[in-house]
Amino acid sequence: MQTEQPILSVQNLRRDFKMGDEIVHALRGVSFDIYPGEFVTIMGTSGSGKSTMLNILGCMDRPTSGHYILDGQHTETLKRDALARIRSQKLGFVFQSYNLLSRTTAIENVELPLLYNSKISAEERHHRAIEALKMVGLESRMNHLPNQLSGGQQQRVAIARALVNDPVIILADEATGNLDTRTSYEIMMIFQELHRQGKTIAFVTHEPDIATFSGRTVTLRDGLLKKDVINEKVQDAKVAFEMLPPPETFEDDEEGEVE
Amino acid sequence: MNPFTLAKIALRALLRNRMRTFLSVLGIVIGVAAVITMVAMGEGSKKSIKEQMTAMGTNAITIMPNQSRRGGVQTESTETLEEEDVIAIRENANYINGVSPMVTVGGQAIVGNNNSPTTLSGVSADYLKIRNYEIQDGVMFDDETDRMAKVCVIGQTVVKNLFPDTDPIGKTIRYKSIPLKVIGTLKTKGSGDFGQDQDDVIFTPYQTVMRRFSATTNIRQIYANSIGEGYAAKATEEIMTILKERRNWTKPTDPFRVFTQEEMIQMVTSTSDMLSLVLTAIAGISLFVGGIGIMNIMYVSVTERTKEIGLRMAIGARGRDILLQFLFESVIISLLGGAIGIALGIAASETVKIAMNWPMSVSVTSVIVSFGVCFATGVFFGWYPARKASRLDPIEALRFE
Numbered sequence: 001m002q003t004e005q006p007i008l009s010v011q012n013l014r015r016d017f018k019m020g021d022e023i024v025h026a027l028r029g030v031s032f033d034i035y036p037g038e039f040v041t042i043m044g045t046s047g048s049g050k051s052t053m054l055n056i057l058g059c060m061d062r063p064t065s066g067h068y069i070l071d072g073q074h075t076e077t078l079k080r081d082a083l084a085r086i087r088s089q090k091l092g093f094v095f096q097s098y099n100l101l102s103r104t105t106a107i108e109n110v111e112l113p114l115l116y117n118s119k120i121s122a123e124e125r126h127h128r129a130i131e132a133l134k135m136v137g138l139e140s141r142m143n144h145l146p147n148q149l150s151g152g153q154q155q156r157v158a159i160a161r162a163l164v165n166d167p168v169i170i171l172a173d174e175a176t177g178n179l180d181t182r183t184s185y186e187i188m189m190i191f192q193e194l195h196r197q198g199k200t201i202a203f204v205t206h207e208p209d210i211a212t213f214s215g216r217t218v219t220l221r222d223g224l225l226k227k228d229v230i231n232e233k234v235q236d237a238k239v240a241f242e243m244l245p246p247p248e249t250f251e252d253d254e255e256g257e258v259e
Numbered sequence: 260m261n262p263f264t265l266a267k268i269a270l271r272a273l274l275r276n277r278m279r280t281f282l283s284v285l286g287i288v289i290g291v292a293a294v295i296t297m298v299a300m301g302e303g304s305k306k307s308i309k310e311q312m313t314a315m316g317t318n319a320i321t322i323m324p325n326q327s328r329r330g331g332v333q334t335e336s337t338e339t340l341e342e343e344d345v346i347a348i349r350e351n352a353n354y355i356n357g358v359s360p361m362v363t364v365g366g367q368a369i370v371g372n373n374n375s376p377t378t379l380s381g382v383s384a385d386y387l388k389i390r391n392y393e394i395q396d397g398v399m400f401d402d403e404t405d406r407m408a409k410v411c412v413i414g415q416t417v418v419k420n421l422f423p424d425t426d427p428i429g430k431t432i433r434y435k436s437i438p439l440k441v442i443g444t445l446k447t448k449g450s451g452d453f454g455q456d457q458d459d460v461i462f463t464p465y466q467t468v469m470r471r472f473s474a475t476t477n478i479r480q481i482y483a484n485s486i487g488e489g490y491a492a493k494a495t496e497e498i499m500t501i502l503k504e505r506r507n508w509t510k511p512t513d514p515f516r517v518f519t520q521e522e523m524i525q526m527v528t529s530t531s532d533m534l535s536l537v538l539t540a541i542a543g544i545s546l547f548v549g550g551i552g553i554m555n556i557m558y559v560s561v562t563e564r565t566k567e568i569g570l571r572m573a574i575g576a577r578g579r580d581i582l583l584q585f586l587f588e589s590v591i592i593s594l595l596g597g598a599i600g601i602a603l604g605i606a607a608s609e610t611v612k613i614a615m616n617w618p619m620s621v622s623v624t625s626v627i628v629s630f631g632v633c634f635a636t637g638v639f640f641g642w643y644p645a646r647k648a649s650r651l652d653p654i655e656a657l658r659f660e
Contacts, residue, residue: 101570
C-alpha cells in the first residue's frame with residue numbers, strides 16, 4: 001500500500017542475552033517496516049520479545065545481528081553517544097509509569113528532551129513545550145508538579161514530552177498499563193489525534209482492546225513475528241469512551257502518584 | 260547543555276535535599292576554615308617573630324654553646340661560655356662595638372605588698388645599646404664600679420607592678436631575699452606579641468647574678484653588636500676565632516654557635532614553619548575527610564536517582580551530560596563549602612587576634628589555594644560517582660525501583 005520509504009525498518013533482527021551459561025534468544029529474526037503516518041501496535045505476551053524489540057527500536061539497545069534502519073540511518077553499529085543523539089532528535093518515548101521528574105513542573109518536564117539539544121535556545125524550548133502541552137490539552141496545568149496531577153494528566157505530560165522534539169516516531173511502552181479504562185481511552189484519543197495529524201506511532205501493549213484503536217497490529221511470540229495484520233475496522237477512541245458506563249460516584253480513582 | 264543550565268539542575272537537586280547538602284557542605288567548611296585559621300596562625304607567628312627580632316637591632320649577634328643533638332635528644336654541651344670570653348671579645352674584636360653576657364634567674368621581685376614575677380637578667384652595660392634600650396630616669400650600672408653590686412635597672416612594667424605611686428629611683432626591691440637598689444628605669448619599648456613584654460625586665464650586673472644568685476661561672480649566651488650593617492659576617496668570624504684561640508681549639512667542629520640576626524630569624528622561623536606545616540597538614544586531613552563526605556553523598560544521590568538518570572538517557576542525554584550534571588553538584592557543594600569556610604576562617608582568625616591577642620595573619624595565598632583545593636576536591640571526589648552515573652545502562656536504570 002505504501003510506496004514511500006519506511007521510516008523504520010527492521011530486518012532479520014536477533015537479540016541474544018547471556019544468562020549465566022545459557023544464551024536466551026529474545027528475538028530470533030524479526031523483520032517488518034513502519035511507514036510514515038502509521039499507527040502500529042506491537043502486541044505480545046510477556047516473554048514474547050516485545051520489550052527487547054522496543055528497546056532496540058528506541059536505540060537503547062543494539063541487536064546481536066540483523067539490521068535496524070531508522071529514518072534512513074543504520075543504527076546497529078552506532079556508539080553510545082550517537083545513539084543518544086538519535087534518541088534526542090528522532091525519537092519520542094512514552095512509558096508505562098510516566099517517568100516524570102518529581103518536584104519539577106509539567107512544562108519543565110516537557111522541556112527536558114530539548115535541554116540535550118544544544119541548538120535549541122531557552123526561548124524556543126519554552127515555546128515548543130507550551131505548544132506540546134497544548135496538543136495534549138494541558139496548557140492550563142503547565143506549572144503544576146506531577147504530584148498535583150492525576151495519572152491520566154501525568155501521562156499526557158509525558159506524551160507532550162515525547163512530542164516536543166518533533167520525533168520521526170513516537171514509541172509508547174504500555175502507555176495505558178497504569179491507567180483505568182476510561183483514562184486509557186482518553187489517552188488513546190490523544191494518540192489517535194496525533195496520528196490524524198500525521199505522527200508515526202509504535203505502541204507496545206498486551207491489551208487486545210487497545211490494539212483495536214490502531215491501524216495495524218504486529219504480534220510477536222517467542223521472539224518471532226507471528227502476525228502482521230492491517231486493522232480494517234479501527235475503533236474511534238472517542239466513540240468508545242462515550243460508550244463506557246458513566247463513572248462511579250468517586251471521581252478520581254486513578255493512581256496519581258509516581259514513585 | 261550549557262553550564263548555566265547544568266548549574267540550575269544541580270542547584271535544584273541540592274536544594275531538594277537541604278539537610279544532606281548542608282552536612283556535606285559543612286564537612287568542607289570545617290576543613291577549609293581550619294586550614295585558613297592554621298595558616299593564619301603560622302604566618303602571624305612568623306611575622307611577629309620577624310618583627311620582634313628586627314626590633315632587637317639588625318646588627319645583633321648571639322653566641323651560644325654548640326649543643327649536640329642525637330635523635331632529637333639534647334646532649335650536654337661540651338664547651339661552656341665564661342666571663343673571660345666576654346672580656347676577650349670586648350678587648351680583641353675590631354668589628355664589635357658592644358658585648359654583653361646574659362645570665363638569668365627566675366623568681367619574684369618584691370617591694371612591700373607588691374610583687375612582680377619578672378626574670379632577673381644579668382647583663383653588662385653594653386646590653387642596652389645591643390637591644391635598643393634607653394634609660395629614662397637614673398643611670399645604668401657600670402661594668403667596673405658596679406661589679407657584683409646589688410643594683411638594678413627596671414623596665415616600665417616592673418615600675419608599674421612594684422612602684423605604682425612612688426618614684427622607684429633609690430628604692431630597694433627584694434629578689435630571692437636579696438635586696439637590689441633601683442638605680443635606673445628604662446624607657447618603654449612596647450610589648451612584643453606572644454605576651455613577651457619587653458618592659459617586663461630587671462637588669463643587674465651579670466657578676467651579681469653569677470655570684471650572688473646562681474653561683475655559677477657558666478654563661479648561657481653572649482650578645483654582641485657589630486659595628487654596622489654588612490659587618491655581621493666578619494664580626495661572627497672574628498668572635499669565633501677569638502673563642503677558639505682562647506681554648507687552643509683544634510677540633511674540626513666549632514665549639515660555639517654564633518648567629519647573626521638574620522640567621523637567628525631563620526632558625527626561629529624554621530621551627531615556626533615546621534609547626535605551621537604540621538598544623539596545616541592536620542587541617543588538610545579534615546578537608547580530605549570532607550571530600551570523602553561529598554563522595555559518599557554523591558554515591559547515595561546517584562543510586563537514589565538511577566531512574567531519573569535512565570529517563571534522561573532515554574530522552575537523549577549522553578553519558579557526558581549525566582557526568583557533568585553530577586560533577587556540577589559535587590563542585591557546587593565543595594565551592595560553597597570553600598566560600599563559607601574561607602569566610603569562617605577569616606572570622607575565626609580575627610576573633611582569635613582580638614580576643615587572645617595572638618598574632619594572626621590571613622594570607623591571600625592561603626585563601627586562593629584553599630578555593631582551588633576545594634574545586635579540585637569537588638572534581639576529584641565527585642568524579643567516580645558521576646562516572647558511575649554516566650555509565651549506567653538506560654534500560655536497567657529505567658527499570659530500577
